[in-house]
Amino acid sequence: xxxxxxxxxxxxxxxxxxxxxxxxxxxxxxxxxxxxxxxxxxxxxxxxxxxxxxxxxxxxxxxxxxxxxxxxxxxxxxxxxxxxxxxxxxxxxxxxxxxxxxxxxxxxxxxxxxxxxxxxxxxxxxxxxxxxxxxxxxxxxxxxxxxxxxxxxxxxxxxxxxxxxxxxxxxxxxxxxxxxxxxxxxxxxxxxxxxxxxxxxxxxxxxxxxxxxxxxxxxxxxxxxxxxxxxxxxxxxxxxxxxxxxxxxxxxxxxxxxxxxxxxxxxxxxxxxxxxxxxxxxxxxxxxxxxxxxxxxxxxxxxxxxxxxxxxxxxxxxxxxxxxxxxxxxxxxxxxxxxxxxxxxxxxxxxxxxxxxxxxxxxxxxxxxxxxxxxxxxxxxxxxxxxxxxxxxxxxxxxxxxxxxxxxxxxxxxxxxxxxxxxxxxxxxxxxxxxxxxxxxxxxxxxxxxx
Amino acid sequence: xxxxxxxxxxxxxxxxxxxxxxxxxxxxxxxxxxxxxxxxxxxxxxxxxxxxxxxxxxxxxxxxxxxxxxxxxxxxxxxxxxxxxxxxxxxxxxxxxxxxxxxxxxxxxxxxxxxxxxxxxxxxxxxxxxxxxxxxxxxxxxxxxxxxxxxxxxxxxxxxxxxxx
Numbered sequence: 119x120x121x122x123x124x125x126x127x128x129x130x131x132x133x134x135x136x137x138x139x140x141x142x143x144x145x146x147x148x149x150x151x152x153x154x155x156x157x158x159x160x161x162x163x164x165x166x167x168x169x170x171x172x173x174x175x176x177x178x179x180x181x182x183x184x185x186x187x188x189x190x191x192x193x194x195x196x197x198x199x200x201x202x203x204x205x206x207x208x209x210x211x212x213x214x215x216x217x218x219x220x221x222x223x224x225x226x227x228x229x230x231x232x233x234x235x236x237x238x239x240x241x242x243x244x245x246x247x248x249x250x251x252x253x254x255x256x257x258x259x260x261x262x263x264x265x266x267x268x269x270x271x272x273x274x275x276x277x278x279x280x281x282x283x284x285x286x287x288x289x290x291x292x293x294x295x296x297x298x299x300x301x302x303x304x305x306x307x308x309x310x311x312x313x314x315x316x317x318x319x320x321x322x323x324x325x326x327x328x329x330x331x332x333x334x335x336x337x338x339x340x341x342x343x344x345x346x347x348x349x350x351x352x353x354x355x356x357x358x359x360x361x362x363x364x365x366x367x368x369x370x371x372x373x374x375x376x377x378x379x380x381x382x383x384x385x386x387x388x389x390x391x392x393x394x395x396x397x398x399x400x401x402x403x404x405x406x407x408x409x410x411x412x413x414x415x416x417x418x419x420x421x422x423x424x425x426x427x428x429x430x431x432x433x434x435x436x437x438x439x440x441x442x443x444x445x446x447x448x449x450x451x452x453x454x455x456x457x458x459x460x461x462x463x464x465x466x467x468x469x470x471x472x473x474x475x476x477x478x479x480x481x482x483x484x485x486x487x488x489x490x491x492x493x494x495x496x497x498x499x500x501x502x503x504x505x506x507x508x509x510x511x512x513x514x515x516x517x518x519x520x521x522x523x524x525x526x527x528x529x530x531x532x533x534x535x536x537x538x539x540x541x542x543x544x545x546x547x548x549x550x551x552x553x554x555x556x557x558x559x560x561x562x563x564x565x566x567x568x569x
Numbered sequence: 570x571x572x573x574x575x576x577x578x579x580x581x582x583x584x585x586x587x588x589x590x591x592x593x594x595x596x597x598x599x600x601x602x603x604x605x606x607x608x609x610x611x612x613x614x615x616x617x618x619x620x621x622x623x624x625x626x627x628x629x630x631x632x633x634x635x636x637x638x639x640x641x642x643x644x645x646x647x648x649x650x651x652x653x654x655x656x657x658x659x660x661x662x663x664x665x666x667x668x669x670x671x672x673x674x675x676x677x678x679x680x681x682x683x684x685x686x687x688x689x690x691x692x693x694x695x696x697x698x699x700x701x702x703x704x705x706x707x708x709x710x711x712x713x714x715x716x717x718x719x720x721x722x723x724x725x726x727x728x729x730x731x732x733x734x
Contacts, residue, residue: 128719132688145575148609
């Protein structure tokens with residue numbers, strides 16, 4: 119491949135991306151993930167035994183997926199020891215959603231939830247993703263920490279950040295959907311696909327359909343089902359600025375396929391192709407049962423459908439002989455309403471201090487650190503954006519009880535005035551008094567005893 | 570793939586896969602996760618390897634893993650999450666140039682995927698189109714726009730003295 123000047127510049131710039139990643143560290147993580155996967159199988163047997171014993175004693179299923187049970191399963195790789203138990207469950211579409219424990223740490227909420235396919239239809243697996251939302255808070259992370267294949271039950275650890283708008287002490291937690299498309303198959307390029315699926319269009323229906331000005335969207339209606347695309351159907355057909363417009367309507371509630379449409383085109387028998395105009399693509403993802411947009415700020419009803427509109431630079435009169443083709447992929451979903459309310463106990467931040475941080479020649483002064491047993495928050499202000507970019511690029515570690523642990527996850531937000539707010543979540547409970555240092559890669563270490 | 574040696578593969582390809590994942594995702598922790606997941610996938614599915622090029626196979630898995638993560642980053646339909654691990658790690662930094670980080674981060678993920686796929690892997694437009702689900706023409710047009718934008722950002726960074734070739 120011969121490079122032009124732009125490509126040459128980019129190629130040289132990318133060569134400067136000398137990754138400091140060390141093979142040993144990567145291998146360490148790989149081995150732990152493999153061990154965790156093997157551990158899931160080992161733990162499954164133990165968990166079933168524990169659950170069976172509990173059923174005999176209590177006569178109810180609460181112990182399976184309860185906080186004590188989860189604490190036993192997770193060992194020291196969790197936070198059940200600093201969390202209040204909760205036993206609340208709700209079912210919809212044959213999926214049971216349970217909150218087993220939750221605890222507030224200032225503006226952070228940690229919770230453990232389980233999802234179980236009580237119908238046994240394989241909609242909960244070891245790689246499934248759940249979407250959970252809390253009222254008045256942001257979702258920092260949702261991690262699957264356990265999977266019981268036999269019972270089709272998965273446990274998740276949630277890390278939520280309460281927004282300044284959060285009031286009172288009650289959290290409304292909602293499971294919105296489960297994506298049970300196998301993630302590892304997706305990594306191998308085996309995500310379910312639709313490839314050039316033909317959809318016949320009726321030119322007369324397009325010509326007699328609604329007509330809106332260029333840039334507009336046709337009123338959304340339900341059309342016929344599409345063979346080969348479960349839970350999808352045609353929406354309105356008509357014209358936008360005189361050009362052929364076609365809507366695809368996707369179900370967003372219950373058991374469904376959620377489509378990611380990559381490429382839509384028309385082709386006639388002569389092989390002439392008219393692609394959907396990328397600039398004219400329109401979405402209306404949140405529609406209620408009557409196909410009306412849902413108020414996302416204060417939704418009173420659930421969204422049931424999503425719609426995509428494609429416009430082709432072709433009048434209805436020129437449409438004769440063309441067939442529409444769709445290319446894309448889809449995920450297997452169950453979307454429904456699982457809502458739980460919980461009153462939160464608040465464990466106040468246990469240690470706070472300020473420190474300067476020196477990174478890459480920049481000095482970030484007066485950074486405030488607030489430590490809880492589950493993570494730490496770091497707030498401050500930078501004058502140069504590069505300083506924050508460098509700060510974010512470092513792997514962060516805590517030193518506790520003589521061991522150095524990488525943080526589990528981090529999130530960082532910043533404003534145009536240079537103020538930033540970062541949160542670093544731990545892997546396991548680390549009482550603030552046990553932390554002797556916080557390290558930012560090789561660049562900088564804060565000794566807590568000196569701070 | 571009976572000859573697959575995990576340790577050797579990590580040693581040989583770990584760094585370049587991490588660099589590739591980082592350039593696509595622009596996120597340290599996620600890139601680390603993506604590369605580790607790629608090796609886990611390769612190891613657990615080693616029987617499906619066709620035996621032709623281990624490096625290309627690992628790159629493809631990493632690339633697909635990153636694309637899957639980017640897809641999940643959208644508000645719809647789901648947010649990404651990671652796998653459980655213990656978190657005891659050796660320490661290492663990215664060591665990337667801030668100017669290049671900023672230039673890459675300024676592109677949309679799909680545009681990064683186009684530029685990196687073409688400039689680093691020498692993929693044809695047909696191959697890019699196939700990987701990203703675009704038409705060949707759309708891949709070409711979008712690549713040209715993204716390439717120009719990235720090059721402009723890098724030139725600006727050079728002028729400001731934040732980045733030297």
